[in-house]
Amino acid sequence: MSSVLADWGSLVESGRLPQVLLVTGREGTGKRALLAALAAKHVCETGAACGTCRQCHWLLAGAHPDVLWVQSVEGKLLSYAAEAMQELLSLSAAGDVRARL
Numbered sequence: 671m672s673s674v675l676a677d678w679g680s681l682v683e684s685g686r687l688p689q690v691l692l693v694t695g696r697e698g699t700g701k702r703a704l705l706a707a708l709a710a711k712h713v714c715e716t717g718a719a720c721g722t723c724r725q726c727h728w729l730l731a732g733a734h735p736d737v738l739w740v741q742s743v744e745g746k747l748l749s750y751a752a753e754a755m756q757e758l759l760s761l762s763a764a765g766d767v768r769a770r771l
Contacts, residue, residue, distance in 0.1 A: 674704060682712045690756040709737050 681687045691708075693701045710719035713734060714726050721730065728734040740755065 678704070678708050679711050682708065683717070687712060709734075713737065 678687075687708075691705065693705060695701050707719060710721070710726060710729055711717065713729055713736060714720055715723040720726055725734065729737060738755070738758075
């Protein structure tokens, strides 16, 4: 997973991370772990997912104001729901979308 995370991390570092990420796959393949690591890298004050800064503490507590986790129901998430989430996220207080699925 580290090489996959590095590829995604390069999107964070270059400022090209999409506003909404919709990740699908079989249960147990590490989707949530990948997204959690990516979110940590993106919101971290140091950019390294340090786990100690205020942003990382909020994320680890599940209380980060710029992170929204959505789980599909019975494996389905309709495209209009993803579009609605993207619109909602574009209204974030920071004006900077930092939310992840």
